[in-house]
Amino acid sequence: MENEIQKKRRRVVKELVSAHYSSPDVSIESIETITDDNQSLGEIRPTGEQRRYSGKSATRTKSIDDIIGKFSIPPNLPDVIDLTNDDDGRGCVSLWSEKYTPRSSSDLCINKQKIEQVQSQIEQMVNEETHNRIVFLSGSSGCGKSTAAKILAEEALSKKKETAKKVGLFDDISIIPERDDSGRYPNVIEYTNRTTSTSRLTSSVTQFSEFLDECKLLTMGNEKCIVVDELPNVYHEGTLMNFRKAILRWIELDSSVGLPPLIICVTEFDADDDNHWGLFTLDATFKLETVLGRNLMKLEGKGWNRVKFNPVAKRYMKQALRRVVRTEHNSLEAIPKRLITDEIDQLSSTGDIRNSLITLEYWCRFLYPVTHDASSLSVLGKENGLNIFHSIGKIIYGTQHPQEEFNNYLKTANVVQFDKSQSPPTLRDINTISVDNVSQDSASSVGKLNLNVLENYLVLNPSKIDFNVADLVDILSQADTLFRFKNDRRALTMLTYYSCFGARLKCVRLKSNGDSSGATHHRSRYSRDSKVGYKKRKIVDLVKDFELRRCNRLVSLGQYSHLSNQDAILIDGYYQNEILNSSKARNKLGNQYTGTFKRLGGDFKNIILPDTEFQPDIVEDDSTKSATSLEAKYFNVYNEDESMVEDDDKEFDEDPIVDSEDVTSQYSEDSFSDDSLVMKL
């Protein structure tokens, strides 16, 4: 029986390789790479049996038979790994955060609805009920994306196989044992970014696309699910382009080809400091939008879907931590229950379950046994990371959790109370403390913070504009003038503190004067500044194009004189179009065109509104192109009338600027439209 399956599989793989994969550089050997990837999963979780197994297969596979061998009957694996055993007898003490990785979807500490959402997405893909081929899971670090992805994919697949077995279809598949070759998630293939890979065949740039290409081959039908937990080095431009292209190819592959479900986890974070502010680029914010780029974002829902994960809620976090503590009760007997509960309470607000577990473990196993002091935990652990909206909220509304704020303050200010005789700092002025926390947290992005405060302070809804409002804006304005000293670390800290503190005090005043009855709950809005900056850069590019056109035109007529950028915007940009739009100009052109010319950079009507969400960028309209050629036409028509046709007239007709227009935008670097690149399987 087993032989038959092997033969069958061998045939399939051989056929595939010979028939569809004619490119010489990707051969059977690269299939090895992927099986190696499989192995590396086993190595990540070195529980006993697996370890031995992976050791055995460490010798490089040489032939197809070996590869196929791996897909058949695995060595016996324990079905359930003993949870309570701390030291599993091989000197391998796994960390709690790894040891207590959830085993099933019921263990996940994620909102039930979120789980269902992900579940339905994956199941749709597994059962081929959707055109979408990729699910992106995005969220901050430690919120359970990767774990959820693997578990849910695993469950969806085994469920399918279960039904398939019952129905009696795919009988050869159903024979394959549930626990397959690579440990915990047998139906999941995981991508590993091995930048240190010594393989001759894989360059780190094209590694990801090669991985996906191999996946297309290896996983016939939907018997496996691919989870990409780790992105290739997208900070390298070539790698990023390759990554995007691979994704696009995956999505645009002929719909008759059944591809395995692909789940990609993207850990989102802001690396936003003032060096990059105002730019919506990968350097500044690591988000799905920046990773994928504009062209791919357009395909949302038409090829891929997205599920956003939130930081782990306090409730779920508490449950998870308690569960761990219960299982570990043997080793924790020495610690009073009450203290543990306190610690769990404190830790559960971080939103990052991985970090909380690491901290808890460290405290329980190493710190408490030495110091026997509960408060020592407070100097550990991730500080409550403030995202920008939290910071704004704390400045505008003030904090709602004074005690937490206080603990955070103690942590950041390094006040450790080992000596009981000292009186601890007290919770006197919560404003001072929360402002201090905010300014500690956002010293590197104070400019951005202030812009957002400016965008949002009016939610306090003061009954009228009095001197408090004026003073608040005045403080922000003064802080901005100090901003040129930002390279001096100390000055920056001071500037941050004073601007935050000043703003907070004024907000307190405003709130007390405010018309609280009419105050509606506004969502915080993201400052428009970056959008405005982007638009401005585009308009400046337009102005440059405008000047170049004008320059070429007038030089050929011998009428050139320089026009400054400012005059182009203030005078010519408006009047030229006013003249071209006139009925007289239309008559002369013979009513060839119907549209109207917009002032340089568009009319003043498109008021940019602030958003509650990040938008990738503003959609470009094509009207500029046609207007440009019409402008050339207008001026050309009259060249001929006055018989002043210059010899480079032809060239002008084609208007080289129109073609180069796309190059100017920094966002249009990805040229996916190249059909030749789309791999035809």
Place this chain on the structure above:
Amino acid sequence: MSLWADKYCPRTLDDLTYHEEISKKLKKLSSSGDFPHLLVYGPSGAGKKTRVMVLLRELYGSGAEKLKVDVKTFQTPSGRKLEFNVISSPYHLEITPSDMGNNDRIVIQDLLKDVGQTESIDFAGLLHNDDKKIVSNNKKKFKVVVINEAELLSRDAQAALRRTMEKFSANIRLILVCNSTSSIIDPIKSRTLAVRVGLATFKETSDVFQNILKHEHMADSSFPEDEVERQASFQKVYESAEGNLRMGIMMLEALYMNNEHVTCSTAMIRPDWQLVIDELARGIIKDRSVGKLQHTRSVLYELLAHAIPANLILKRLTLQLWHDLGEFAALKNKDETLTKVVDAASTFDERLSLGSKDIFHLEGFITRVMVIVEEELNGRT
């Protein structure tokens, strides 16, 4: 066809219709065959660039009009490629520092070094017989470098320029063109001959308009035949353009193109950005509420996105407020209020030049004005 403003731009010194004094001086300069570095300054739309181009033509003959546009690429020390346009004739070249961003010092140094180390040999003059006489008589060995918008030169670049001016003075003459000399460093001012070109008066502007209409027969008939009425309509254009000749001519053409007949009662076509700012000023005085403040922020952002300089917005806003508050009947202490507004404007104007994000200061100014007006009307609360 080109726009009137370009088409009727004077080509020779004799075509220049106003600032006789300057024309005379320039004539003297050009006939002497040599001249010092020049610093031409004055408000925009006064005719600085026109005079510089005319001077070049006077010096080199029509050879100075054989312009070509080159795209130069320059590699910055950080490895970034920089592209910008250089417009040049065999005798001169023109550069605009704003194209170069923060690298203007290196670019200008390199460019001037190139020009300065090359003795110019007059091939073009040999080819064109008509020019030959003038050129060979004057034996002009130097090339002219025109720097447009010189006020945008960074301090670095200006300091570099100062060295170059002396080092290559045998081969290079600089003409700096700028709106105001306030950001030009003293060493450069001391090494140049300053020529101020002021705005044209109404009489001069109206002569220019008249001259254009004389050539545009179609347009001539759309304007009133009666001399007094015609002058009255010119007067309106002149006032709306605030003396800026370029804007005036553009407005004249726009008026002609959009109307069958232009009389002194025809609605002026004023630039959209001015209308937006004027509306903003009216709104601030009338409606001093939270909602209005939100709205003004949107408008300010929109203006800034269109690359309209913040200090220009502040200036126009202040002038418009001055005008509107002057007519605001409910105000008791007009003089005091106006003083406060101007005081606020000057404070925030300084902050604009110190700070990095314009929106803080513009909004700061607007809230301050709202508070001033509010207190003036209802007393301090």
